[in-house]
Amino acid sequence: MTFYLQALQLSLCLGTMCMGVFISMKIFNIPDITTDGSYTLGAAVTAVLLSQHVPLILVMLASIAAGAIGGMLTGLIHTVLRIEALLAGILVMTGLYSINLVILGRSNIPLIGTSSIFNLITVFSAEISNNLVVGMIFIIALVTLLTFVLRTDFGIAMRATGSSESMVKALGINNNRMKIIGLAMANGLTALSGFLVSQFQGFADFNMGIGIVIVGLGSVLIANALKTWLNIKSIAAQLVLVILGSLIFQLVLALTLASGVDPNLLKLATAVFVLIIVALPRVSSALKKK
Amino acid sequence: MIELENISKVFNRGEANEVAALRNINLRIEKGEFAVIVGANGSGKTTLLNILAGAEKASDGHVILGGKDVTGLAEYKRSKWIARVFQNPYTGTASDLSILDNFRLAALRTQPKKLVIGIDAGFKQRVRDMIAKLGMGLENKIDLLMGSLSGGQRQALTLLMSVMDTANILLLDEPTAALDPKSSALILNLADRLIKEFHLTALCITHNLKYAHQYGSRLIQFQEGGVLRDYHANQKGALSLQDMFGWFE
Numbered sequence: 001m002t003f004y005l006q007a008l009q010l011s012l013c014l015g016t017m018c019m020g021v022f023i024s025m026k027i028f029n030i031p032d033i034t035t036d037g038s039y040t041l042g043a044a045v046t047a048v049l050l051s052q053h054v055p056l057i058l059v060m061l062a063s064i065a066a067g068a069i070g071g072m073l074t075g076l077i078h079t080v081l082r083i084e085a086l087l088a089g090i091l092v093m094t095g096l097y098s099i100n101l102v103i104l105g106r107s108n109i110p111l112i113g114t115s116s117i118f119n120l121i122t123v124f125s126a127e128i129s130n131n132l133v134v135g136m137i138f139i140i141a142l143v144t145l146l147t148f149v150l151r152t153d154f155g156i157a158m159r160a161t162g163s164s165e166s167m168v169k170a171l172g173i174n175n176n177r178m179k180i181i182g183l184a185m186a187n188g189l190t191a192l193s194g195f196l197v198s199q200f201q202g203f204a205d206f207n208m209g210i211g212i213v214i215v216g217l218g219s220v221l222i223a224n225a226l227k228t229w230l231n232i233k234s235i236a237a238q239l240v241l242v243i244l245g246s247l248i249f250q251l252v253l254a255l256t257l258a259s260g261v262d263p264n265l266l267k268l269a270t271a272v273f274v275l276i277i278v279a280l281p282r283v284s285s286a287l288k289k290k
Numbered sequence: 291m292i293e294l295e296n297i298s299k300v301f302n303r304g305e306a307n308e309v310a311a312l313r314n315i316n317l318r319i320e321k322g323e324f325a326v327i328v329g330a331n332g333s334g335k336t337t338l339l340n341i342l343a344g345a346e347k348a349s350d351g352h353v354i355l356g357g358k359d360v361t362g363l364a365e366y367k368r369s370k371w372i373a374r375v376f377q378n379p380y381t382g383t384a385s386d387l388s389i390l391d392n393f394r395l396a397a398l399r400t401q402p403k404k405l406v407i408g409i410d411a412g413f414k415q416r417v418r419d420m421i422a423k424l425g426m427g428l429e430n431k432i433d434l435l436m437g438s439l440s441g442g443q444r445q446a447l448t449l450l451m452s453v454m455d456t457a458n459i460l461l462l463d464e465p466t467a468a469l470d471p472k473s474s475a476l477i478l479n480l481a482d483r484l485i486k487e488f489h490l491t492a493l494c495i496t497h498n499l500k501y502a503h504q505y506g507s508r509l510i511q512f513q514e515g516g517v518l519r520d521y522h523a524n525q526k527g528a529l530s531l532q533d534m535f536g537w538f539e
Contacts, residue, residue: 149405156391157403163384166376170343171399172369233388233435 005128007254011247012135013200014215016142017193018246019239021216022223024186027150028179029162033089033213034074037096038067038187040209042194044100047109047204056115060195067191068184070096075180101206108205116199131200138196139243142189147236158182190216211267218274219245225281249273292319292342292459292491297351299337299515311337313515315351319508321458324485324492326502329512330538335495338512339463342493344368356458370400373452375445375481377464382448385437389428389447392436393417396451420450424480442473449480453488460485462494466501474498478505499538503531511537 017039024032042063049059070092077088101107117134124130149155161168161178168175198204223245227238256269299312312334319325327335340346342353344365352361355371376382383392394409414432422429424446428439436444445465452460462481466474482505485492496502502509509526511519519537521529 148407151407151409152405153394153398153403153408154405156387156394159391160384160387160395163386164381166345166381167384168395169345169365170369170372170374170376170382171395172366172401173395173403174364174366233433 002128003258004251004254005132007250008247009128009131009135009200010197011250012132012139012243013196014193014212014219014250015139015243015246016196017190017212018216018219018223018242019142019146020186020189020193021213022220022239022242023182023189025217025220026224027159027162028182028186030078030085030179030183031089032071032074032085032183032186034070034092034096034183034187035089035190035213035216036209036211037093037100038070038190038209039194039197039212040100040204040206041070041096041103042067042191043198043204043208044103044109044194044206045191046195046198047111048103048105050111050114050116050199051109053114056117056120060117060192063191063195064188067194068188070191071183071185071187072180074187075183078183079176079179097206100209104204104206107207108203110203111199112202117196118199135196143236143239143243146239150235211270214270214274215246215249218270218277219249221245221274221277222248225277291321291356292317292493293352293354294318294338294342295352295354297338297341297348297353299334299341299346300349303349311515312341312348315515315517317510317517319491319493321491322489323508324482324490324494324506325508325510326506327493327495327510327512328497328499328502328534328537329518333512334515335512336463339461339493339495342459343372343374343461372459372461373399373455373457375448375452375460375462375465377467379441379444379448379468383436383444383451386435388433388435389421389439390414390417390432392447393420393432393451393454397454399455399457401455420454421447424450440473442469442476445469445473445477446480449477449484453484453490457488457490460490460492462492464495464497466496466498474501481505499531499534503529503534 017035021035024030045063045066046059049062074088074092077083077091078085118131121134122130123133150159157168157173158178161173161175161182165175220242223238223241226241226244232238232241252273253266253270257263257266261269294315294317297312297315301309301311315338329335337346341348344363348361352359354360360368374382390409394413417432418429421432426443426446428443465481466477469477478501481494484490494506507523507526509521509529510517
């Protein structure tokens with residue numbers, strides 16, 4: 001049981017990263033893989049600052065800011081230098097790998113005896129239940145905030161940027177600036193995930209971000225399938241589906257591990273799982289046409 | 291008012307495939323004038339519209355809107371004066387957004403898009419009243435996604451969107467090219483109505499000579515990057531459709 005509760009907990013922590021991927025991929029239509037770097041960056045900043053006993057709120061803001069700067073860099077490379085978003089993301093992600101090592105100073109920083117967001121509120125005495133409550137409060141607050149932003153005039157302009165660039169320019173929106181802000185938001189959210197996960201697992205590691213973008217991608221794709229299936233249109237509901245997608249993804253991985261798969265093969269299992277999510281609708285529609 | 295001074299546009303300058311799309315164009319479109327532009331493919335009509343809107347930069351010359359030189363201004367900044375309707379109905383609207391959201395952005399064309407929720411009951415009613423003008427029954431479906439509508443419906447909505455915020459200039463680039471005859475007639479009729487009602491200065495490119503004859507207070511024919519014919523209101527009224535067909539033989 002604890003095993004699955006931990007998967008649930010992890011899915012909440014990774015939920016903010018999934019929302020980030022939702023923003024870059026679904027709202028802006030940009031395949032951004034800065035994610036791998038900004039996730040670790042968020043965790044690295046968190047670990048270093050928490051070890052220095054910096055107040056938790058400042059640590060959180062600093063990690064979000066660090067991720068946002070990473071996203072802005074990708075955005076600037078993409079818009080100013082007109083380099084493809086995918087390549088821009090790879091470049092920043094690669095650069096961040098070194099930056100993360102420099103920030104951490106070594107390959108791994110354990111977080112023992114440091115303050116943690118999960119100890120801020122005590123509702124349940126059992127650690128895992130309390131963690132879940134804190135995680136849920138956090139995610140609900142974030143979904144509420146993002147829903148608000150996406151429903152504002154600015155948010156409508158953001159959503160339009162990914163849908164029709166010529167329209168957006170004709171309506172007085174600086175689409176390059178929009179993309180940079182969007183990528184900053186997406187990677188700020190991703191770094192926030194690094195902030196949460198490092199405290200949840202009790203350490204930050206320089207290669208914890210490798211392949212994390214696939215987790216976000218898979219979760220968003222699951223959310224998208226659910227959206228089509230349930231015919232959902234509202235922004236709030238779509239964000240909730242992204243969290244649900246993250247949960248389903250982590251549960252499938254937990255089940256895979258529980259079934260006795262070698263943990264070394266977990267990344268392979270993840271890749272195959274995402275492949276199945278992507279391929280299923282195509283295969284089924286191809287079969288229908290026959 | 292639109293003033294174009296010595297506008298030239300050369301593509302691929304200095305290369306083997308150099309093309310002079312526009313040669314030293316001087317045009318002055320008065321406030322409230324509805325100029326229809328005709329001309330063969332490659333005569334420079336669309337390039338001229340793109341230079342006006344700021345989507346392309348002129349190689350030479352100046353673009354002046356309402357007395358202000360906007361030659362160096364980016365496309366999104368020129369939206370303060372210019373509203374556009376594109377050839378492809380899918381270009382002028384955002385498919386993934388609702389009709390209501392599309393209209394909200396259009397209502398802010400000349401204003402900043404702030405971090406406040408601007409859609410309230412009053413705004414929804416304004417959009418419904420506006421859309422009711424079309425008589426398409428869309429006024430009760432403002433939450434539908436733009437992507438679920440037909441090309442004709444989207445083009446009609448794009449036109450309405452152009453007058454949601456203060457507009458001075460309306461640019462129409464073959465707005466009916468992708469539409470069936472019935473929708474085409476509806477769109478041009480609507481454009482004509484809006485231009486008169488809101489006193490817009492309008493430029494409309496079309497390949498349909500019947501429409502060019504029927505609509506507009508001025509007719510300009512482009513050929514090989516230059517103005518070949520330019521008929522003002524009275525002269526245009528005296529033209530027969532037969533005369534115009536003769537131009538293209």
